[in-house]
Amino acid sequence: MAVQIQRFEDWKTPIDMIFYSNLIPLLLLISSVESARFLVYCPLFAHSHHTFLAKIADTFSEAGHNVTFLAPIIVEGYENIKYWKHTKDIIYIQPDEELKDLGKVMKSVEFSKYWTEDLTVFSMIPSIKLFQKMLFKIYENFKKDLRVLDSLKNRKFDAIIYEVFAFNAIGALSPFGDKMAFEERLMNTLCSFIYGVLLRPPTMTSYKSPYKTIDLKIGGISVNRTQMKQEKLPLEFDKIMEIRKKTVLISFGTIMLSKDMPEDYKINILNVIESFPEVTFIWKYESDTFEEAKNTKNLYLFKWIPQTALLADSRLHVFITHAGLGSVNELSYMGKPALLVPLYADQSRNAKMLERHKGAISIDKKDLANFECLRNTFADVLNNQSYKKHAELLARQLELQPITPQELLLKHATFGAEFGELPSLDPYSREMSFFTFFMIDVYLFLFCSFVVSFYILFVVVRFLSRWMFRQQNQKQKTT
Secondary structure: OEOEEOOHHHOOOHHHHHHOOOOOOEEEOOOOOOOOEEEEEOOEOOHHHHHHHHHHHHHHHHOOOEEEEEEEEOOOOHHHOOOOOOOOEEEEEOOOHHHHHHHHHHHHOOOHHHHOOOOOOOOOHHHHHHHHHHHHHHHHHHHHOOHHHHHHHHOOOOEEEEOOOOOOOOOOOOOOOOOOOHHHHHHHHHHHHHHOOOOOOOOOOOOOOOOOOOEOOOOOOOOOHHHHHHOOOOHHHHHHHOOOOEEEEEEOOOOOOHHHOOHHHHHHHHHHHHOOOOEEEEEEOOOOOOHHHOOOOOEEEEOOOOHHHHHHOOOEEEEEEOOOHHHHHHHHHHOOOEEEOOOOOOHHHHHHHHHOOOOEEEOOHHHHHOHHHHHHHHHHHHHOHHHHHHHHHHHHHHHOOOOOHHHHHHHHHHHHHHHOOOHHHOOHHHHOOHHHHOOHHHHHHHHHHHHHHHHHHHHHHHHHHHHHHHHHHHHHHHO
8 A cells, every 4th residue: 555645625526646657546635633534535436446445444433533535336235234343424425316226236237258368468458448448438427417526625634545546556466476577577577567566465474575654554454354364154154164174265256256157267267176075065156047067966056155254264274266455464464374366467477476384275276277286286185285385384473574554554544644745755766757767867878878988998909919919020020
């Protein structure tokens, strides 16, 4: 998570926020108060994003601050889901007809293609265009009735928190880890140049990289380890967990649905499950039409699962997942070994990020159709205790990290709310020219200096060689 400082008076519309920023910022504004006023802006279009921002809002509310949650409705029905627990002031912005139609498109968008489509530098461009259209429609909807924005200005907020989808910073989509061959480094550079950087992983799990002074990494803020451990598992699931000594959870999230995966993937996964009769499998499967699975005695299909409660249960041994960042954060904090099958967007990066901690292993999604690969990889994660050991070690490190994401967010947000814009935290690189930032002038100077020095050395050596040659010839003539 990154921090950027801006005055509230400069904020005119949501689109200004969206397109005039580079990362996910916390806009911290001038005020001197003990209990600050925070505005959390969250368009309702995807569960994981709502959960993340709702947790930020609750973090401020629990600390005694005044929080307003501004939620333009994109996908109808999401306003009926309670994502927050402590935030009370919720403002919904009803969609106009155009925004309603767009919400229906986003809800029914064809994601099944990502089960087989290769991840490339350009594969996310259609999704980016869809998000861009959504953001402009939100802006147009706000313009139709500015009374909401006027009333918000009158509340004199100290800070605005929102998630930015600026398209020069759409996501860390590189499928590579931190150790790359030349071709991987080349593609990674192209991805970084095209998409920019948008990071939300916990500090412990992420790669080492250069961050600006004002960038804050608060990934994992939506995971409450203590609360997860206290969750009561529904009786039906509790009974299933008791059937065999080992239980495995399979879930590919709420966007990429298991029912939409290719048939050869489904049948192969089913064959692998049947080859482990001593293991119970719980699979989040969103349809009742999987006829081939009805006779598999060690498989239980559910359209909905209590994922956090299952991950917190000591009887769960392995999590097979798509490596969505929410799931990666949850299994990291709970110390569960995992078999990761990234499908699209940032999931390849998330998988490699977690794999480097040796508590998980990732495979290509097309290997879901490869029986030997899938079975052998799963057997390794299930039976090799080193995965459990490293997963639990990472969970312990996250639990005991010196400053929690919640503390980091609160300390910096309240600090910014009191002191406002701090030019000393603004990186000087923003004022540097292209030539200066990439030190082209320095490299040109060094290159020219090297060429000149080499030329001078060449001239001197040639002169000395000729002089010595002449001297030697003169001696030979005199003798």
